[in-house]
Amino acid sequence: MIVFLPVLLSNGKQTSGTAALIGDVSWGCQGMYQEGKPTLLTLPLAVINASTLVSQDEVLAATAALQVQVHRDFAPAWQVDADLAVVVPGGPPPTGAWWIVIMDNSDLGAALGYHDLTSQGLPLGKVFVESSKKSGQAWTTLLSHEILEMLSDPFICLTALAPTAFGTYLYAYENCDACQSDQFGYLIGDQLVSDFCLPAWFDANRAGGAGPFDFKQHIKQPFALLPGGYAMCRNLSAGTGWTLVTAPGATLTYRDRPRVGSRRERRKIAYPNWLKSNVTVGSDFASAQLMRPRL
Numbered sequence: 001m002i003v004f005l006p007v008l009l010s011n012g013k014q015t016s017g018t019a020a021l022i023g024d025v026s027w028g029c030q031g032m033y034q035e036g037k038p039t040l041l042t043l044p045l046a047v048i049n050a051s052t053l054v055s056q057d058e059v060l061a062a063t064a065a066l067q068v069q070v071h072r073d074f075a076p077a078w079q080v081d082a083d084l085a086v087v088v089p090g091g092p093p094p095t096g097a098w099w100i101v102i103m104d105n106s107d108l109g110a111a112l113g114y115h116d117l118t119s120q121g122l123p124l125g126k127v128f129v130e131s132s133k134k135s136g137q138a139w140t141t142l143l144s145h146e147i148l149e150m151l152s153d154p155f156i157c158l159t160a161l162a163p164t165a166f167g168t169y170l171y172a173y174e175n176c177d178a179c180q181s182d183q184f185g186y187l188i189g190d191q192l193v194s195d196f197c198l199p200a201w202f203d204a205n206r207a208g209g210a211g212p213f214d215f216k217q218h219i220k221q222p223f224a225l226l227p228g229g230y231a232m233c234r235n236l237s238a239g240t241g242w243t244l245v246t247a248p249g250a251t252l253t254y255r256d257r258p259r260v261g262s263r264r265e266r267r268k269i270a271y272p273n274w275l276k277s278n279v280t281v282g283s284d285f286a287s288a289q290l291m292r293p294r295l
């Protein structure tokens, strides 16, 4: 069960219709609990195409499939849903929304004005298409990966405890890393999307249990990695910093170093040092001219 929303939104006192402060924005929200029962929160997520390598039509097609993935597959497991809307070409990103920005590579993040948070201090995700294309990975699985991780840990701060024979480890709540290879993704329409870990993957008490631990049911244990997968963890006993662990047989390359603006890079930077974007913003998400492709 996801834990960050009650804490971030209202210190656990969330009820229907109350307001909460995230970033600089006071949000009215539907409430995580109504009459004592958890309810889904639907987050406003604006998709911004700042890339020269994918067309707006490609982004619209991917977004339609990802809306299905978030609502049909992800939300029942993680108790958080999203309303995905694409910003019109050249248009300003909306206020009152989280942003996911598609760009060619990480060098462009600062140049385009997209830093660590939206202009209002809300969560901001980035996808770098050039590196995915060079490595032969579908950019749509990367977009899926970033959106799903953003929804479950938007401020890149959550961890899970994993006791081992070598000490106690903290595992980062990154729910697509362990299964991130395209071969474990799946099609929605003609769009390839990422497999994702379920909350059970982060629960050491489920070791030896039946699972499932990921949506496509490839993984057999908590904290286990599929070929091509990886995880960020810290050995608390050893006092080392964040370490990248990979599936057996994998070799690290320079390309595996975290890109500036990636989730792995930002996890190593203290939140007070995160920078807000300085792009010009438009109307509120609810009233802005946005495109909502749907299957």
Ligand SMILES: [Zn+2]
Residues within 6 Å of the ligand: 145, 149, 174, 175, 176, 177, 263
């Ligand atoms: Zn990830």
